Amino acid sequence: MSTVIKKDEVLLENIGEGVTRKVLTYSDNIMLVEICFETNSIGALHSHPHEQCTYVLSGKFEFTIKGERHIVEKGDSIYFSTNDEHGTLCLEKGVLVDVFTPKRDDFLK
Amino acid sequence: MSTVIKKDEVLLENIGEGVTRKVLTYSDNIMLVEICFETNSIGALHSHPHEQCTYVLSGKFEFTIKGERHIVEKGDSIYFSTNDEHGTLCLEKGVLVDVFTPKRDDFLK
Numbered sequence: 001m002s003t004v005i006k007k008d009e010v011l012l013e014n015i016g017e018g019v020t021r022k023v024l025t026y027s028d029n030i031m032l033v034e035i036c037f038e039t040n041s042i043g044a045l046h047s048h049p050h051e052q053c054t055y056v057l058s059g060k061f062e063f064t065i066k067g068e069r070h071i072v073e074k075g076d077s078i079y080f081s082t083n084d085e086h087g088t089l090c091l092e093k094g095v096l097v098d099v100f101t102p103k104r105d106d107f108l109k
Numbered sequence: 110m111s112t113v114i115k116k117d118e119v120l121l122e123n124i125g126e127g128v129t130r131k132v133l134t135y136s137d138n139i140m141l142v143e144i145c146f147e148t149n150s151i152g153a154l155h156s157h158p159h160e161q162c163t164y165v166l167s168g169k170f171e172f173t174i175k176g177e178r179h180i181v182e183k184g185d186s187i188y189f190s191t192n193d194e195h196g197t198l199c200l201e202k203g204v205l206v207d208v209f210t211p212k213r214d215d216f217l218k
Contacts, residue, residue: 002174002193007184025162025188030139030210032162032186053134053141055206057166065111075116077141079134084111097164099208101139 031103037090045087050100052080059094132216140212146199154196159209161189168203
């Protein structure tokens with residue numbers, strides 16, 4: 001069923017030093033997540049079987065993907081293949097919109 | 110293969126009066142799209158078999174989903190089920206991030 005989620009209806013989770021996450025709309029097949037980073041905060045290297053797209057809503061980030069570094073800013077985007085190891089260092093405070101297929105069940109516990 | 114797309118590397122398409130679209134990163138299973146709306150511009154009612162999530166990056170929009178109206182603003186999000194008819198009227202100039210599973214082949218022609 002189609003669903004509208006207002007920004008204040010969702011739980012803001014503190015998931016690390018300077019990093020907060022909101023799981024927004026999702027179904028079994030797709031999940032939209034907003035993640036806020038303070039300057040110098042880190043999304044540690046990790047991998048998962050889900051495919052992922054990331055949209056940089058604001059700020060500046062250094063991503064490491066399979067050992068290669070990429071600087072991204074507002075309006076840039078990234079596609080992550082299944083199981084490709086990736087992580088990020090926030091160079092300037094900002095927000096990422098991450099989307100996954102299928103949904104991240106580990107985010108719903 | 111994981112891919113980084115800089116905002117200026119992608120085609121800006123004019124898809125209607127006051128509406129422009131950028132198809133950003135995608136694979137067969139997921140597609141990230143940025144759509145800019147001028148005030149009073151319209152995304153006409155339509156439906157598609159793809160599941161969709163929409164994130165409101167900025168502005169204010171009135172969505173119609175299966176005949177029901179919903180006002181959404183920055184940080185709000187919507188999940189659209191397969192084939193649910195939807196459209197939008199932009200109340201205040203803004204940007205939507207739309208994500209689809211699977212990808213929209215009709216956007217790649």
